[in-house]
Amino acid sequence: MDKKIRILAFGATAFSALYAQQKPNIVLIYADDIGYGDLSCYGATRVQTPYVDALANNGVRFRNAHSAAATSTPSRYGLFTGEYPWRRKGTGIAAGDAALIIKPDRYTLPKMMKEAGYATGAVGKWHLGMGAETGKQNWNERVSPGPAEIGFDYSYIMAATGDRVPCVYMENQRAVGLDPKDPIEVSYTKNFPGEPTGKDNPELLTKLKPSHGHDMAVVNGISRIGFMKGGKSALWEDENIADSITVHAIRFIERNKDNPFFLYFGTNDIHVPRYPHGRFRGKTDMGYRGDAILQFDWSVGEVVRALKEAGVYDNTLIIITSDNGPVVDDGYQDEAVEKLKNHKPWGPFRGGKYSTFEAGTRVPFIVHWTGNVCPGVSNALVSQIDMLGTLAELAGIDLAEAGQFDTQKHLPAWLGNDPKGRDYIIGSAGSLTLLTRDWKYIEPNKGNAYSAHTNTELGNNPEDQLYNITIDRGEYDNVAVENPLMVKFMKQILEEEKAK
Numbered sequence: 001m002d003k004k005i006r007i008l009a010f011g012a013t014a015f016s017a018l019y020a021q022q023k024p025n026i027v028l029i030y031a032d033d034i035g036y037g038d039l040s041c042y043g044a045t046r047v048q049t050p051y052v053d054a055l056a057n058n059g060v061r062f063r064n065a066h067s068a069a070a071t072s073t074p075s076r077y078g079l080f081t082g083e084y085p086w087r088r089k090g091t092g093i094a095a096g097d098a099a100l101i102i103k104p105d106r107y108t109l110p111k112m113m114k115e116a117g118y119a120t121g122a123v124g125k126w127h128l129g130m131g132a133e134t135g136k137q138n139w140n141e142r143v144s145p146g147p148a149e150i151g152f153d154y155s156y157i158m159a160a161t162g163d164r165v166p167c168v169y170m171e172n173q174r175a176v177g178l179d180p181k182d183p184i185e186v187s188y189t190k191n192f193p194g195e196p197t198g199k200d201n202p203e204l205l206t207k208l209k210p211s212h213g214h215d216m217a218v219v220n221g222i223s224r225i226g227f228m229k230g231g232k233s234a235l236w237e238d239e240n241i242a243d244s245i246t247v248h249a250i251r252f253i254e255r256n257k258d259n260p261f262f263l264y265f266g267t268n269d270i271h272v273p274r275y276p277h278g279r280f281r282g283k284t285d286m287g288y289r290g291d292a293i294l295q296f297d298w299s300v301g302e303v304v305r306a307l308k309e310a311g312v313y314d315n316t317l318i319i320i321t322s323d324n325g326p327v328v329d330d331g332y333q334d335e336a337v338e339k340l341k342n343h344k345p346w347g348p349f350r351g352g353k354y355s356t357f358e359a360g361t362r363v364p365f366i367v368h369w370t371g372n373v374c375p376g377v378s379n380a381l382v383s384q385i386d387m388l389g390t391l392a393e394l395a396g397i398d399l400a401e402a403g404q405f406d407t408q409k410h411l412p413a414w415l416g417n418d419p420k421g422r423d424y425i426i427g428s429a430g431s432l433t434l435l436t437r438d439w440k441y442i443e444p445n446k447g448n449a450y451s452a453h454t455n456t457e458l459g460n461n462p463e464d465q466l467y468n469i470t471i472d473r474g475e476y477d478n479v480a481v482e483n484p485l486m487v488k489f490m491k492q493i494l495e496e497e498k499a500k
């Protein structure tokens with residue numbers, strides 16, 4: 001160990017021992033589909049995100065931070081388990097009637113926080129499945145297992161995504177506002193007799209029409225994925241989702257201000273269907289996608305305000321990041337494509353949501369903790385897979401017994417004191433990728449190179465791909481043929497990781 005590393009390591013230990021006693025609250029704001037270039041602190045100019053920017057300016061803003069995957073379910077799986085999602089079958093994009101994907105006997109981030117004495121809450125987008133068996137949930141009763149069984153004391157969630165049925169909030173795993181005389185039925189295989197669909201009843205689509213897919217159940221003038229019947233009094237209104245979940249996040253903070261708490265706040269913004277509140281619609285020149293970014297920023301501002309009003313702002317570690325990279329047309333005619341013009345949701349990177357190229361997983365990542373971070377911009381290589389390890393380090397929990405092997409402790413990097421971070425990250429969006437600070441390797445993959453629906457370069461190629469990421473962050477110059485030894489070395493690391 002060289003001298004510098006030894007000092008850092010010592011610093012981290014002393015640090016976590018000290019703060020384990022003070023127990024800072026932890027608020028994890030997990031955006032949906034917000035890309036590297038979508039926030040003004042990351043260079044966006046046609047939309048301003050002052051609340052996020054204020055946290056970035058006084059916190060650490062990362063330039064090389066990654067979600068565990070390029071879509072929601074596997075990223076959230078990695079976030080909560082500390083295990084790479086590619087190790088586990090069934091962690092792809094979950095249907096709205098999927099069973100709980102994280103098995104209740106697994107050690108998780110919220111269980112770790114509970115062990116450390118924290119009250120734990122999950123508010124907003126869930127997308128990790130609920131119930132014991134896919135398609136067998138009774139949505140009119142408590143649906144279990146769910147957030148509680150994997151460690152959340154409190155939950156107020158959207159079961160899956162905004163574009164998937166059932167379109168209801170589940171509070172502590174029960175549908176909110178449900179009239180027992182009008183029970184909810186859900187199917188992902190066939191429609192219920194007499195129920196309209198977006199495909200057959202386009203006249204009902206008063207708010208948004210699909211561009212691809214999303215032509216089944218009609219809820220609130222918008223057609224969705226999956227079929228649904230009943231539950232009329234419980235259905236959400238898309239324009240009120242941000243208000244509803246933000247209010248529940250704030251109430252959780254208020255209820256728990258006198259004890260340490262961990263809040264996972266998964267925003268619905270800026271996932272499709274994008275239909276922000278009237279306060280935000282039309283407030284950017286980028287259509288609803290831009291307006292949804294404003295709404296996201298507003299939610300962040302409300303959470304910050306609540307923390308301040310509760311008197312716990314300085315003693316709260318706030319993390320803002322996103323579950324995957326950006327997509328412009330993700331299935332609705334919301335003018336995102338037409339109004340995008342010079343805005344670059346992917347920043348300087350190639351690809352986007354669904355892609356193995358950098359923009360699939362290289363996401364905004366901001367860590368704020370008054371007086372405890374070294375504010376600035378960090379180039380350290382960091383991953384959401386380390387949420388468990390790093391917060392365990394902070395909370396003074398020893399994970400050795402829990403049998404975790406992907407999650408690592410990187411508290412010094414996350415607080416802006418270590419410019420390096422991880423040695424490498426393995427990504428997965430079709431094929432596996434290996435990213436170091438210098439190189440990016442993508443395993444050969446026969447999948448489509450391009451998705452026309454979403455206009456995404458998926459990064460698939462039947463040949464090895466190797467990019468010198470320090471001089472070619474756009475991944476345009478494949479240098480695999482010229483660097484056979486590096487390719488061999490990177491393949492070997494991947495093989496060793498797969499064999500673990």
Ligand code: NG6
Nearest residue numbers: 071072073093161212213214330331
């Ligand atoms: C896709 C949906 C897309 C989005 C995505 C999940 C279609 C045609 N596309 O299958 O709209 O819902 O799944 O996004 O249905 S994620 O961010 O939650 O992973």
Ligand code: CA
Nearest residue numbers: 032033072323
């Ligand atoms: Ca997402």
